[in-house]
Amino acid sequence: MKTIRPLDREGVSKYELNINVNVRRGKNSSLRIIVPDVLVTILDVNDNAPVFRSPSFKIYARENVIKERDAIGDLTAYDFDGDDNGRLTYDIVHTEDVASDGMFVIEGTSLVKTGTTVIDR
Numbered sequence: 001m002k003t004i005r006p007l008d009r010e011g012v013s014k015y016e017l018n019i020n021v022n023v024r025r026g027k028n029s030s031l032r033i034i035v036p037d038v039l040v041t042i043l044d045v046n047d048n049a050p051v052f053r054s055p056s057f058k059i060y061a062r063e064n065v066i067k068e069r070d071a072i073g074d075l076t077a078y079d080f081d082g083d084d085n086g087r088l089t090y091d092i093v094h095t096e097d098v099a100s101d102g103m104f105v106i107e108g109t110s111l112v113k114t115g116t117t118v119i120d121r
Contacts, residue, residue, distance in 0.1 A: 009042040010080045016040075046085040050077040059111060071110040 017038040023031045052075075059073035066072060079086040090106040105112050 007042050009044045009082065010048065012042065013082075014039060014041050044082040044085050046081050048080045048086075050079045050088055052077045069112060071107075071112050072104075073111040075106065075109050075111060 017040065019035040019038060021033040021035055023033060025031050057073065057075060061072045075090055077088055079088055090109065092104060092106060095101050
């Protein structure tokens, strides 16, 4: 079997095919054999980049109120790939100032305040 166009698992993940085989049994007769259904499952490749709800996030936190381990915002992205290819992890890779270094972590999809220092402007 061959495909006549590229397959995309995010569009169609399974195909069920019914195949007939015609066998010539002489000059004017043939025997039709029906092959059991064939199920083709398209395996996923990591061909989609994650998509965020927004190109940037603004989170507002009240000063002197947020305690250690309080979640202050949610960061959500979607990846249309399946299984492990669509599993996302989040990391803080840069902070704008030294004061915020180590003050926040990401747990799951939540931005969380760490440490006992209160947020004060």
